[in-house]
Amino acid sequence: MDRKPGLLMAQLLNRFIWFxxxxxxxxxxxxxxxVRRLESMAMIYVHAGVRRPSELARxxxxxxxxxxxxxxxxxxKGLIYLEPDPEDARCKLVRFAPEGAAMRLDALDIVLSLEAELEARLGAQSVDDLARIVSADWGEAPVVRKQPAKPQGMKAGKKKRA
Structure with a gap:
C-alpha cells in the first residue's frame, strides 16, 4: 500500500469521525x-477515568x-453529575449519573460492535496492530521549528571554504 506523505493526520481524523x-x-x-461530538468525547474520557474538567479540556x-x-x-441531560472535588474546593469532578446508565451501556455495546465490524472488514491482526500503535507512548508532541535557510550560492552537501 502506498502512503501519501502529509496525509496521515487527515486519515487518522477521518477514521475517528467514522467511529x-x-x-x-x-x-x-x-x-x-x-449528544454533541464534544460531549461524547468527554464521556469517553470520563469512562477512561479522567474526572477533572480542566484535564478533559486539555x-x-x-x-x-x-x-x-x-x-x-x-x-x-441527566448523564453526569458535577460534584465538589474533596481535594480542591475550587474545582469540580465529573461522575456518571445513574440515570444515564442505559445510554452508557448502549454506547459501550455500539463501540464493541464497531470494533468487531472493523475486525470483520480489516482482520483481527490489523485491528490489534492499530490498537497497539495508537496505544503506544508517542511522547510529548514536538515543536517542529523551521530550519534555517541556506546561504545563497551554497549547494546541498558543499561547505563554503574559508
Whole structure:
C-alpha cells in the first residue's frame, strides 16, 4: 500500500469521525440522540477515568469554557453529575449519573460492535496492530521549528571554504 506523505493526520481524523459518526447515528437509532461530538468525547474520557474538567479540556484541545458548557449540557441531560472535588474546593469532578446508565451501556455495546465490524472488514491482526500503535507512548508532541535557510550560492552537501 502506498502512503501519501502529509496525509496521515487527515486519515487518522477521518477514521475517528467514522467511529464517532457511527456511534452518534447508532445512539440516535436507539433513542439516545442529542449528544454533541464534544460531549461524547468527554464521556469517553470520563469512562477512561479522567474526572477533572480542566484535564478533559486539555486532552480534547478545547478551552475550559467550552468544556464547562459541554459538561453542563451533559448534566442537564441527566448523564453526569458535577460534584465538589474533596481535594480542591475550587474545582469540580465529573461522575456518571445513574440515570444515564442505559445510554452508557448502549454506547459501550455500539463501540464493541464497531470494533468487531472493523475486525470483520480489516482482520483481527490489523485491528490489534492499530490498537497497539495508537496505544503506544508517542511522547510529548514536538515543536517542529523551521530550519534555517541556506546561504545563497551554497549547494546541498558543499561547505563554503574559508
Amino acid at each position: 464517532d459518526g457511527a456511534l452518534q447515528k447508532s445512539l440516535d437509532e436507539r433513542g439516545h440522540g442529542g 486532552l480534547l484541545g478545547v478551552t475550559r469554557q467550552s468544556m464547562n458548557t459541554a459538561l453542563r449540557e451533559l448534566e442537564e
